Amino acid sequence: MVEQSRVALELRDVAKSFGAVAALRSGTLVVERGSIHALVGENGAGKSTLVKIVAGVHRRDSGTFRLHGEDVDFASTAESKGSGVAVIYQEPTLFPDLSVTENIFMGRQPRSRFGRIDRGAMHREALELFARLGVEIDPRRPALGLSIADQQIIEIAKAISLDASVLIMDEPTAALSGVEVERLFAVARSLRDEGRALVFISHRFEEVFALCDTVTVMRDGAYVSTDPIAEITVDDIVSRMVGREVADLFPKTPATIGEPVLEVEGLERAGVFHDVSFTVRAGEIVGLAGLVGAGRSEIARAVFGVDGYDAGSVRLAGRPVKPRNPRAAIRSGMAFVPEDRRKQGLVTDGSVARNVAGVIRGGLARAGLLTSAAENRAAGPWAAKLEVKTSALDMHAATMSGGNQQKVVIAKWLATDPTLLIIDEPTRGIDVGTKAEVHRLLSELAGEGLAILMISSELPEVLGMADRVLVVCEGRITADIDRADATPENVMRAATNATSHTAEEVPA
Ligand SMILES: Nc1ncnc2c1ncn2[C@@H]1O[C@H](COP(=O)(O)OP(=O)(O)OP(=O)(O)O)[C@@H](O)[C@H]1O
Ligand SMILES: [Mg+2]
Numbered sequence: 001m002v003e004q005s006r007v008a009l010e011l012r013d014v015a016k017s018f019g020a021v022a023a024l025r026s027g028t029l030v031v032e033r034g035s036i037h038a039l040v041g042e043n044g045a046g047k048s049t050l051v052k053i054v055a056g057v058h059r060r061d062s063g064t065f066r067l068h069g070e071d072v073d074f075a076s077t078a079e080s081k082g083s084g085v086a087v088i089y090q091e092p093t094l095f096p097d098l099s100v101t102e103n104i105f106m107g108r109q110p111r112s113r114f115g116r117i118d119r120g121a122m123h124r125e126a127l128e129l130f131a132r133l134g135v136e137i138d139p140r141r142p143a144l145g146l147s148i149a150d151q152q153i154i155e156i157a158k159a160i161s162l163d164a165s166v167l168i169m170d171e172p173t174a175a176l177s178g179v180e181v182e183r184l185f186a187v188a189r190s191l192r193d194e195g196r197a198l199v200f201i202s203h204r205f206e207e208v209f210a211l212c213d214t215v216t217v218m219r220d221g222a223y224v225s226t227d228p229i230a231e232i233t234v235d236d237i238v239s240r241m242v243g244r245e246v247a248d249l250f251p252k253t254p255a256t257i258g259e260p261v262l263e264v265e266g267l268e269r270a271g272v273f274h275d276v277s278f279t280v281r282a283g284e285i286v287g288l289a290g291l292v293g294a295g296r297s298e299i300a301r302a303v304f305g306v307d308g309y310d311a312g313s314v315r316l317a318g319r320p321v322k323p324r325n326p327r328a329a330i331r332s333g334m335a336f337v338p339e340d341r342r343k344q345g346l347v348t349d350g351s352v353a354r355n356v357a358g359v360i361r362g363g364l365a366r367a368g369l370l371t372s373a374a375e376n377r378a379a380g381p382w383a384a385k386l387e388v389k390t391s392a393l394d395m396h397a398a399t400m401s402g403g404n405q406q407k408v409v410i411a412k413w414l415a416t417d418p419t420l421l422i423i424d425e426p427t428r429g430i431d432v433g434t435k436a437e438v439h440r441l442l443s444e445l446a447g448e449g450l451a452i453l454m455i456s457s458e459l460p461e462v463l464g465m466a467d468r469v470l471v472v473c474e475g476r477i478t479a480d481i482d483r484a485d486a487t488p489e490n491v492m493r494a495a496t497n498a499t500s501h502t503a504e505e506v507p508a
Contacts, residue, residue: 014063043403056080086164177292258282287466
């Protein structure tokens, strides 16, 4: 038993229903000061619901909720914040038109003696926070157009600036690169060493094992177990989470590779990507690997007509295409599952959602999901394959769990029956069981002749699924590696451009 005074956050047997949906049946989470506690479970297990109760977003129906030994019941997020709880949500919640600084100090701007907002002080403090996080972001720029990684960093800066005693991170790393994850972990560890209590939600077990001291598993809205990380294995966690056997990850089956479907030639966008040429054939899965920010998503967006390009050409099934917008791209047979599936168009300029809205009757709902009844019917079978756990497809997107929202977006794009599928980070935010389903589905689709361009920051996913790996580094393709020859080493080397010059230098 943990000594009472050491417990910062204590939830026992907490329940929460939304109408007929029991989102949380019996949630239990006991987090000590000076520790990092992992909370894991499948998509829809109730993790975010539990977090939202702590954050004051939802009120529990029953159960115990204590903070530093005191019974609490937050009626608002302000109350929760006021009690020293900071939550970094699964999806960043920045205001696009406000500056970075304004976002950090939202609602609690320091004021000068005359009651005016002290902008100088705010910017200085923001810069200090960024220095501590080891990032360079201009505090005066608007949040609009920031990468997801930078938005996430700003959310973290905001939480740290609140000097919270309890910091909850709900999948904070989903959009971060390796370096950024390491930086976040360093900050998390230093906050732990200061005696704060941290909760870390992630579907990436490597991260859970690298960062956390303790792990609590949830399944179907209920508590399953809590163990010190040193006394548990990945297999234990998975079987407790899933309660069934998990299919093999990366069930890549050899497909017959046919004619070129996508041919990209000398694509160029000043300052973003340069001389990009590649081909994706029918039945082929081409993996686009590289570090976050290397330009992979930008290339995909240009091919799909979200962004323009300065030079080069794109051919689809032998015919030149230059989609001026996603609508034209879809008509020509492309589908594009974007990286930022939940909030597209809301914070960044990722106007896929908005552009696609005109294409498919019914348009996209605010969260970026297609909505018309016909769309839903078409997407139904795909949603079933992806095990979307929801009562109805037209369920309001905002009330679905994060992972289920991701799956619905994938399902709806597949329902457009494309000849080329561009999929950016296919399994981000998706739990371990469904991940295998997504991979199986991609493999099956390729088997049926679909050409797939898959962007992924997860090396095992790229190596496991791709027939060919293209590595992008600083806007250029630095390697084109066949499945048989692809190794973590040669992909990483090309991704960081640390080419072995000695070996490759041609003698004069
Ligand atoms: N406001 C709401 N109204 C109706 N149902 C909801 C609401 N919020 C959550 N749910 C449902 O409660 C269940 C648990 O959702 P929750 O978001 O807590 O899952 P999660 O464990 O965070 O999953 P993920 O890993 O996908 O983020 C889901 O079935 C979800 O659809
Ligand atoms: Mg969640």
